[in-house]
Amino acid sequence: MTLNISRTPRNDQTNAWSTILPHRTPHASLAQNIKADWIVIGGGYAGLAAARQLAQNCPNDSIVLLEAGICGENASGRNSGFVIDLPHTTSSNLDQLEGSHRYMRLARAATAALETNVRELGIACDWSRDGKYHAAVTAEGSKAMLEPYANELTALGEPFEWVESDVLAAKLGTTHFHRAIYTPGCVLMNPAALTRGLADTLPANVSIFENSPIIAIDYSNGIHASTQGGSVSAQRMILAANGFSEQFGYGKNRFVHLALSASLTRPLSPDEQSEFGVEKPWGLTPANGFGGITMRYTNDRRILIRQDIKVAMGQNVASRKTEAIARTHKALLANRFPSLRDVTFENSWVGYICMSRNGAPMFDNPAPNVWIAACQNGIGVTKGTISGMLIADKACGVENPLILDLEALGSPVQLPPRPLVEVGARATIGWEIWKNRAEA
Numbered sequence: 001m002t003l004n005i006s007r008t009p010r011n012d013q014t015n016a017w018s019t020i021l022p023h024r025t026p027h028a029s030l031a032q033n034i035k036a037d038w039i040v041i042g043g044g045y046a047g048l049a050a051a052r053q054l055a056q057n058c059p060n061d062s063i064v065l066l067e068a069g070i071c072g073e074n075a076s077g078r079n080s081g082f083v084i085d086l087p088h089t090t091s092s093n094l095d096q097l098e099g100s101h102r103y104m105r106l107a108r109a110a111t112a113a114l115e116t117n118v119r120e121l122g123i124a125c126d127w128s129r130d131g132k133y134h135a136a137v138t139a140e141g142s143k144a145m146l147e148p149y150a151n152e153l154t155a156l157g158e159p160f161e162w163v164e165s166d167v168l169a170a171k172l173g174t175t176h177f178h179r180a181i182y183t184p185g186c187v188l189m190n191p192a193a194l195t196r197g198l199a200d201t202l203p204a205n206v207s208i209f210e211n212s213p214i215i216a217i218d219y220s221n222g223i224h225a226s227t228q229g230g231s232v233s234a235q236r237m238i239l240a241a242n243g244f245s246e247q248f249g250y251g252k253n254r255f256v257h258l259a260l261s262a263s264l265t266r267p268l269s270p271d272e273q274s275e276f277g278v279e280k281p282w283g284l285t286p287a288n289g290f291g292g293i294t295m296r297y298t299n300d301r302r303i304l305i306r307q308d309i310k311v312a313m314g315q316n317v318a319s320r321k322t323e324a325i326a327r328t329h330k331a332l333l334a335n336r337f338p339s340l341r342d343v344t345f346e347n348s349w350v351g352y353i354c355m356s357r358n359g360a361p362m363f364d365n366p367a368p369n370v371w372i373a374a375c376q377n378g379i380g381v382t383k384g385t386i387s388g389m390l391i392a393d394k395a396c397g398v399e400n401p402l403i404l405d406l407e408a409l410g411s412p413v414q415l416p417p418r419p420l421v422e423v424g425a426r427a428t429i430g431w432e433i434w435k436n437r438a439e440a
């Protein structure tokens, strides 16, 4: 039976991370009917890692990767560019510490694999082990969120430093924060450059087609995926379409879709930079992920602001809402960095992430010839990469102890029906933002 795909991703061409890069010609779109051993759906971190790993595991197999849009314009290319090695919050409870160790093994394996690709394939993406500040705006926020986090990092044996407000102000160029915990393992990069670089350096037995949304799929005799211009028939499939995976018949009522917004400024001029007084790039995540704001000062002297989380079950936010978000980000920039109030944004954009109620990824083999790596719960650079690599190992029967670590994270639990889940998620997020408004 053929399943028609009614919802496909939309590229609104607002992602500033890619507009600041040199022009790139995307791979051709699919324009014929082809056969392959494997089809991989999705050109984000998960799909790109899966295709690369499949190619290494099965060098004689043909692999086709179909991407609806352009690699680097998807969520993987429009995120904040933090390659995160640690859980944002842990617990000193022993079971949860073991969970944190698992998480760190997975995240660090992903970071190492990405770093090897960046170095060996010469992917220019500003890859830099700058670490990150996890910061609280208020003394209360520091006590409630940072102090337990410091205890947990100690229990995990992870290195960290407390950074007090005066030192923090000198490092960040803003007096907005009360205190932060600095951890050294996080990498910062340009996510569009990394994603397109990974897509452009796939092994020779991977054929990649961009601007090729799958509009129908048939599972009755192998896998038969159709686009407007052609089709792929394959024996086996890896589905790495993140929140869009449910369109392919998998993960229904398991995902909450959220829209996250970000803005990136133009580079500071030499005068602006000297007034700003900060030399070194930095990245900052907020002590509270709902109420707070993620920020970066990049290698090329730009400020990134990532603020605003909305429930977006249709994965489609109207452009007038992006305009309102851009105005808010402009006000935030002026408030945090008064000397930079006249610095303009390259652009503001929205990207979609996929969460499960229990924070578990979808890492599954739901049919003999179908494997899925989706639902990265907002930390997809590392989680997407490792789940793509490991799903390819699982599909090829390659033993890898990290598969057990990933499977131990569980699988997404069923959600209530759509109107209820939407109302519930909006209420939960709204309450979290209101409760933590002092941490904005």
Ligand SMILES: Cc1cc2nc3c(=O)[nH]c(=O)nc-3n(C[C@H](O)[C@H](O)[C@H](O)COP(=O)(O)OP(=O)(O)OC[C@H]3O[C@@H](n4cnc5c(N)ncnc54)[C@H](O)[C@@H]3O)c2cc1C
Pocket: 005, 007, 008, 009, 041, 042, 043, 044, 045, 046, 047, 066, 067, 068, 069, 074, 075, 076, 077, 078, 079, 080, 081, 082, 083, 084, 212, 213, 214, 215, 240, 241, 242, 243, 244, 260, 261, 262, 306, 350, 351, 352, 353, 354, 373, 374, 375, 376, 377, 378, 379, 380, 381, 382, 383, 384
């Ligand atoms: C603003 C923002 C900031 C973020 N910051 C960070 C951060 O700093 N660090 C971090 O780790 N994570 C961050 N994230 C989350 C991270 O970007 C995602 O978790 C990650 O990109 C998910 O990767 P993926 O490969 O699973 O999915 P995606 O990148 O969403 O890739 C899925 C692909 O499937 C394709 N697809 C869907 N339907 C079809 C179809 N019908 N046919 C063909 N292809 C299809 C899509 O076009 C898409 O390219 C952020 C996200 C956003 C939006």
